[in-house]
Amino acid sequence: MPNQQETLSPVQQVANAIVSGVKNGDLELPVMPSVASKVFSLSRNPEADMGELSKLIHSDQSIASHVLRIANSATYRSGEPIVSLQQAVTRLGMKLMGEIAIAVSLQGDIFNAGGFEKQIKELLRHALAAAAYGREIAKKRRRNVEGQFLCGLLHSVGRPICLKLISKVQKQLDVRLNDKEVAQIVSAMHSKIATKAALDWDLPRQLQVTTHYYPTYERAPSFKDESAATYLSQLLGHWMMEPMKFNVLDLSKDPVIEYLNFYQDDFQYLLGRKDEVKAVVAAMEL
Numbered sequence: 440m441p442n443q444q445e446t447l448s449p450v451q452q453v454a455n456a457i458v459s460g461v462k463n464g465d466l467e468l469p470v471m472p473s474v475a476s477k478v479f480s481l482s483r484n485p486e487a488d489m490g491e492l493s494k495l496i497h498s499d500q501s502i503a504s505h506v507l508r509i510a511n512s513a514t515y516r517s518g519e520p521i522v523s524l525q526q527a528v529t530r531l532g533m534k535l536m537g538e539i540a541i542a543v544s545l546q547g548d549i550f551n552a553g554g555f556e557k558q559i560k561e562l563l564r565h566a567l568a569a570a571a572y573g574r575e576i577a578k579k580r581r582r583n584v585e586g587q588f589l590c591g592l593l594h595s596v597g598r599p600i601c602l603k604l605i606s607k608v609q610k611q612l613d614v615r616l617n618d619k620e621v622a623q624i625v626s627a628m629h630s631k632i633a634t635k636a637a638l639d640w641d642l643p644r645q646l647q648v649t650t651h652y653y654p655t656y657e658r659a660p661s662f663k664d665e666s667a668a669t670y671l672s673q674l675l676g677h678w679m680m681e682p683m684k685f686n687v688l689d690l691s692k693d694p695v696i697e698y699l700n701f702y703q704d705d706f707q708y709l710l711g712r713k714d715e716v717k718a719v720v721a722a723m724e725l
Contacts, residue, residue, distance in 0.1 A: 449612075450620040456608045457601075457628065461635070466607065468600055468632065471640040472544040474499050478537045482585070483643065489533050493524040496540050505543045505725055506536070512722040515539075534585045542567065542592060542723050552602035554609070555621070561680075562598050564720055568676035569594055569669070571719040575712045576668045579705055590649040590665055591672040593642070597633025597650070601625040604632075656695070664699070671695045671709075679713055 447455065460466025471479075477495050481487040496503050503524060510527040511520055515535075521527045528536045550563045573591030577584040605621055616624075630651060637647040645662050649669045652659035656666035674693065678685045691706050 449614040450616055450623060452612055452614060453605060453608050453616060453620075454624050454627070456612060457604050457624070460608070461604070461632075466604060468636050468639060469549055469603060471642075472548045474502050475541045475544040476640065478540050478544075479642070482534070482537050487533075489528045490525070492533050492536060492540075493528050496524050496536070499544070501547070502540060502543050506539050509539050509543070509722050510536070514718045514722040538570075538585060538588050538592075539723065541589065542570070543725065545592070545596075546725050549596060549603075550599045552599060552606045554606050555602040558602060558618075558621070559599055562595060562602075563724065565673070565676045565680060566592050566595055567720040567723050568679050568716055569673040571716040572675040572679075572709065572712070573668060573672035575709055575716070576672055576699070579701070579708065580664075580668070580699065582664070582668070586643075586645055587665065587668055587672070589646060590653075590669040591676070593633075593637075593646055594650055594653050594669050594673055595629065595633070596636060597629035597631070598625055600632050600636055601629050656698070667695050667698050671699065675709060675716075679716055 457466060461468065474495060478492070481492055481495065496506055507521065507524065507527060509515060510531060515531060517530070521530060524536075531539075546563060550559050550566075552559055569591035570588045571591070573587040574584050577587035601624065602621070605616070605624060609615060633650045634647070637650050642650075645665055648659055648662040649666045652662075652666045653669040653673065656663055656670050659666040671693075674690065674695070678687075678690060687710065691703060696703075696706055
C-alpha cells in the first residue's frame with residue numbers, strides 16, 4: 440500500500456516539505472544580506488555619519504561598484520561624474536545612498552532563485568516600482584520618505600523567498616512544478632513567509648507591520664497609514680508594469696484614495712510620476 444506522501448500530488452509534496460522544513464529548521468529562510476542589515480542599523484542610529492555609510496558600502500566591492508553605477512545614472516547624477524562613494528554619499532545624501540545600498544544588496548541574495556529568473560525579475564521590478572511610488576506618496580503626504588520607500592521595496596519579500604524555497608525543495612524531491620503550481624504555492628505561503636522573515640531579520644516595526652497588513656491596511660494594529668500607502672504604492676506599481684490590465688477610472692475610485700485623504704488631483708499627480716518611477720526602476724535593476 441502506498442504511503443501518504445506517495446499519494447500526494449507534486450505540488451502538495453513541495454508545499455508540505457516547505458511547511459515542515461521551515462517549522463523544524465531543516466529549511467532555513469535566507470538571512471538578511473550583511474550590508475543591508477548594517478545599513479538598517481545605521482539608519483536607526485542618530486549618531487551615524489556619512490563616513491560610516493561609505494566605509495560600510497566599501498566593505499563589499501560588488502555592492503560598491505553597483506552603488507557607484509546607480510549614483511552616476513541619469514536618474515541620480517547631477518553635475519560632474521561621481522568617482523568615490525564618499526562623494527556619492529555627500530552629493531546624494533546618506534538616506535538616499537542607504538536606500539540604494541539596500542536595494543542592491545537585496546538583489547544579490549533575496550531576489551535570486553535558480554530556475555525562476557523570469558518570475559524574480561518581475562517581482563524585483565514591481566518591488567522597485569512600489570518603492571519609488573511609496574517615496575512619491577510620502578512626499579505628497581509630507582511623511583517619512585525613506586521609510587515608505589523601504590515599505591514598498593520589501594512589501595512582497597515573501598514571494599522571492601518562496602521561490603528560493605521551492606527551487607531548493609524541487610531538487611531535494613526530484614520533482615518539477617509547472618508555473619501555475621508554483622504560483623499556487625507562492626500565493627498561499629508568501630504572507631506567512633514574509634512575516635517570519637521580517638521577525639527573523641529584526642526589521643523595524645513599521646516594516647514588520649506593512650509587509651503583513653498592506654493588503655488589509657484597515658486591520659493593521661499600528662502603522663495603518665503606512666500600510667495603506669504601501670497598498671497604494673504596490674497597486675500603482677502593478678499599473679505601471681501592466682497598464683492595459685487596469686482601468687484608471689477604477690483605480691481612482693479605490694477606497695485607499697479616500698482613506699489617505701487624497702484628492703483626485705493628488706492621484707493624477709501620482710499617475711504623472713510614471714516616467715520618473717520607471718527611471719528609478721531602470722537605474723536600480725542590476
